[in-house]
Amino acid sequence: QSALTQPASVSGSPGQSITISCTGTSSDVGGYTYVSWYQLHPGSAPKLIIYDVHKRPSGVSNRFSGSKLGNTASLTISGLQAEDEAEYYCCSYAGSSLWMFGGGTELTVL
Amino acid sequence: EVQLVDSGGSLIQPGGSLRLSCAASGFTFSTYDMHWVRQPTGKGLEWVSGIDTAGDTYYSGSVKGRFTISRENAKDSFFLQMNSLRAEDTAVYFCARMSNWLDSFDLWGQGTTVTVSS
Numbered sequence: 001q002s003a004l005t006q007p008a009s010v011s012g013s014p015g016q017s018i019t020i021s022c023t024g025t026s027s028d029v030g031g032y033t034y035v036s037w038y039q040l041h042p043g044s045a046p047k048l049i050i051y052d053v054h055k056r057p058s059g060v061s062n063r064f065s066g067s068k069l070g071n072t073a074s075l076t077i078s079g080l081q082a083e084d085e086a087e088y089y090c091c092s093y094a095g096s097s098l099w100m101f102g103g104g105t106e107l108t109v110l
Numbered sequence: 111e112v113q114l115v116d117s118g119g120s121l122i123q124p125g126g127s128l129r130l131s132c133a134a135s136g137f138t139f140s141t142y143d144m145h146w147v148r149q150p151t152g153k154g155l156e157w158v159s160g161i162d163t164a165g166d167t168y169y170s171g172s173v174k175g176r177f178t179i180s181r182e183n184a185k186d187s188f189f190l191q192m193n194s195l196r197a198e199d200t201a202v203y204f205c206a207r208m209s210n211w212l213d214s215f216d217l218w219g220q221g222t223t224v225t226v227s228s
Contacts, residue, residue, distance in 0.1 A: 051214035
């Protein structure tokens with residue numbers, strides 16, 4: 001199994017919006033609504049920020065939003081803030097109780 | 111406090127064995143599926159293994175046959191027994207809780223480092 005495809009890096013200025021894509025196949029991203037996104041700061045535990053494609057856990061800013069079209073899911077962060085600088089990973093259920101992560105995207109806030 | 115505390119990582123020689131532990135607190139451990147996810151140095155997250163509430167286990171292709179996941183509900187803990195370790199198993203290993211709706215990993219440990227090297 002190959003990792004889901006994410007851009008290696010994205011950047012944006014404070015206040016701007018960015019979108020991170022996550023491309024899989026019909027056997028994972030395209031086949032299930034179990035797509036989630038995680039924020040990872042160096043040395044810290046991953047944090048769930050989006051689940052079920054577009055739902056936000058309690059306490060997560062509404063500046064984070066998710067969507068999916070076909071085999072590609074997307075995470076959008078609006079109103080970029082310095083604290084958003086981190087790595088972001090998508091994850092999808094891949095059937096048979098298996099899970100797949102994306103390769104990760106490093107977000108730089110300029 | 112709701113948390114997971116993982117431990118057991120160390121430097122180990124290729125071919126060796128290691129057992130990781132994850133202690134849960136602040137929630138009813140026995141009612142949740144639990145997983146291990148790793149991050150090799152400089153690389154992305156990789157799902158490793160999961161165990162459901164019934165004790166059924168699941169593994170990624172890269173560790174199947176070498177790693178064994180288990181849980182001890184009486185001690186609110188679960189484990190990853192890693193055998194025949196290889197250099198490519200070097201990573202930070204995170205324990206993670208699967209949400210009640212079985213759709214995402216909603217709670218994570220801080221990670222424990224496994225280094226496989228001679």
